[in-house]
Each structure stands twice: as C-alpha cells, then as structure tokens.
Amino acid sequence: MAQDRRSLLKTAAAAAIAPALGAGLAGLPGRARAQGANTLKIGVLNDQSGVYREISGPGSVACVRQAIQDSGIAQRGVNVEVVFADHQNKADVGSTIARQWIDRDGVDVIFDVPNSAVALAVNAVVREKNKAYFNSTGATTDLTGAQCSPNTVHWTYDTYMLAKSTGGAMVKTGGDSWFFITADYAFGHALERDTTRFVQAAGGKVLGNVRHPLQSTDFSSYLLQAQQSRAKVIGRPMPARTPSTA
Numbered sequence: 001m002a003q004d005r006r007s008l009l010k011t012a013a014a015a016a017i018a019p020a021l022g023a024g025l026a027g028l029p030g031r032a033r034a035q036g037a038n039t040l041k042i043g044v045l046n047d048q049s050g051v052y053r054e055i056s057g058p059g060s061v062a063c064v065r066q067a068i069q070d071s072g073i074a075q076r077g078v079n080v081e082v083v084f085a086d087h088q089n090k091a092d093v094g095s096t097i098a099r100q101w102i103d104r105d106g107v108d109v110i111f112d113v114p115n116s117a118v119a120l121a122v123n124a125v126v127r128e129k130n131k132a133y134f135n136s137t138g139a140t141t142d143l144t145g146a147q148c149s150p151n152t153v154h155w156t157y158d159t160y161m162l163a164k165s166t167g168g169a170m171v172k173t174g175g176d177s178w179f180f181i182t183a184d185y186a187f188g189h190a191l192e193r194d195t196t197r198f199v200q201a202a203g204g205k206v207l208g209n210v211r212h213p214l215q216s217t218d219f220s221s222y223l224l225q226a227q228q229s230r231a232k233v234i235g236r237p238m239p240a241r242t243p244s245t246a
Contacts, residue, residue, distance in 0.1 A: 041081045042068075043107040045097060045122065046137070048086035051214065051239045052114035056137050060112045083107065087118045089214060094118035098125040109134065116140035116186035120147055127151045140190040159187070163194035170233055171202035179231035180209035181222045183238035188214075191237035207231045214239070 044064050046056040061084045068080045083105065087094035094113065101107035102125070109132040113119045119138025126133040127149040135143060136156045143154045178199055182188040188211070196206050207229040210222050226234045 038078045039081065040078060040109070041083070041105070041107045043098070043101045043105075043110045044082060044084040044112050045087055045094060045101075045110055045118075046084070046112045047089055047114050048084075050089050052089070052137065056112055056114040060137075064111055087113070087115065089115045089118065091115075091117045091121040095121035095125050098122045099129075102126075102129045102131055108132065112136055113138050116142075116190060119143060120186055123147055123149055123152050138187070140186050141194060142186070142190060159190040159194045162191060163198050167195040167198035167204075167235075168202040171199055171204035175233040176202075176204040177231045178204060178206045178233045178235050179226040179229045180206065180235040180237060181219060181226060182209055182211045182235075183214050183216075184211040185214050187239075188237040192235065195235055195237070212238075 042064060044061045046060050047053050048057050061082070065082055068074075068082070073080055083101065085097045085101075087097060094115075095118075098110060098121075101110070110122060110126060111134045113122050113133070113135055114137035116138045119135050120140065120142060122133060123135070123143060124147070131151060133149075133152045135152060135154045138154075139158050139162070141158050141160045143149075143152060144158070176199075178195075180192045180195075182192045192209065199206060208225070208231070210225050212219070212222060223234070
C-alpha cells in the first residue's frame with residue numbers, strides 16, 4: 001500500500017513516542033527524565049537551504065509537528081518538544097549539531113537527515129550516545145550494512161532498492177552499457193556501486209564514470225565524456241532536485 005510522506009513521518013513519530021506512553025519515559029537516559037517525567041524532545045535535522053530543501057527542509061519539520069498533533073499524545077500527558085537545524089549538507093556540521101543536541105539540549109531522538117554522508121555521521125553519534133535515530137531521507141545502504149546500528153531505523157528508500165529496480169531492468173530492455181555521472185559523496189558512491197552490481201549481474205557492463213561536487217549545476221563536460229563512451233545508458237547518482245544545465 002502506497003504511503004505519502006506525511007503518513008510515513010506520522011508513523012515514525014508514533015513509533016518514537018509509543019514507548020514513552022507505557023513506561024513514562026523510564027527507558028530514556030537521565031537528561032530526558034530531568035526535563036520532566038513525561039517529556040520527549042525530538043530533533044529534526046535536515047537541509048533547510050540546499051538541494052534537499054524541497055524533499056525535506058521546512059516541510060519535514062511541519063510534518064513531524066503535525067504527526068505529534070495527530071497522535072493526541074499531549075492529551076495523554078506527554079509533552080513533546082521539537083527543535084530543528086540545517087546541517088548544510090556537511091557531515092561535520094551534522095554530527096556537531098547531533099552531539100550538541102544530545103549532550104547540551106537533551107534531545108532524545110533525531111529524525112530525517114537527508115544526505116547520506118551526514119546520515120552516516122549522525123548514525124555514529126547516536127549509537128555512541130545510545131539515543132534513537134529515524135532516518136527517512138538518507139539512502140545509503142551502509143546504514144543497514146557496514147554501519148548498521150541498533151539505534152537507527154532506516155526506511156522509505158535506499159540505494160539497494162533504487163539500483164535493483166532500475167539497473168537490472170534497464171539491462172533486460174537493452175540498456176546493457178552504462179556511464180555514470182555521479183555526485184561525489186556517500187549517496188552517489190553507494191548508488192553507483194549498487195547499480196553497477198545489478199547491471200553486471202544482468203549481463204551488462206559499465207564503460208566509465210565521472211564524479212562531480214554535490215552542488216554542481218553545469219554538466220556539459222560530464223555529458224560530453226558520457227557521449228564519447230558510447231554507452232546506451234547514462235546513470236545519474238545524484239539528488240533528484242539538483243538544478244542543472246547541459
């Protein structure tokens with residue numbers, strides 16, 4: 001059954017809040033209890049100003065607040081506070097915010113975190129601090145693979161799903177030679193890696209690749225290299241909302 005973004009975030013918020021209802025937040029560390037026996041603090045960490053703003057950003061914050069309201073949790077005596085911040089698509093900025101939220105501000109659970117590089121950095125901080133992290137927009141499969149953590153829930157989509165549903169299927173319909181124009185960060189690397197695996201497993205081949213900074217907008221030179229490779233398919237492991245000219 002298809003679910004829209006609001007439904008997914010509502011479910012995530014309910015999942016984060018539910019344990020607090022039965023246990024009075026007894027399972028949360030001392031900082032949450034110091035705030036009040038029935039207080040839960042949620043941090044929404046995302047891109048408020050860059051390439052992921054449209055699929056995350058202020059809309060994500062609004063969805064979390066709406067999910068809390070829809071859950072009726074306040075009427076059951078639990079106070080839920082929401083804070084948010086812009087990680088600027090920088091892993092060091094994201095991990096610093098996550099650490100400050102937990103150590104200084106008493107945040108109990110972190111939501112969202114688009115940009116796989118930032119997601120992996122936050123994943124490490126949350127595991128170290130034994131908090132909770134609900135990832136819905138960082139897509140790297142390393143979150144459930146090499147860097148899998150018992151503190152992180154990863155859903156909505158990942159690079160395995162994108163690669164398997166597209167890579168192998170394209171080869172079967174004749175797109176058996178590929179050239180990748182890849183965003184040079186964790187998501188791009190993971191999607192290129194996973195797609196390459198499925199393309200090759202289906203009998204296809206990768207003729208080459210080129211990587212570009214995340215914020216690139218002019219792809220003319222990259223497309224020229226792809227054209228020269230004579231590949232039938234150009235793979236673009238990059239954010240869907242990346243503005244570009246060719």
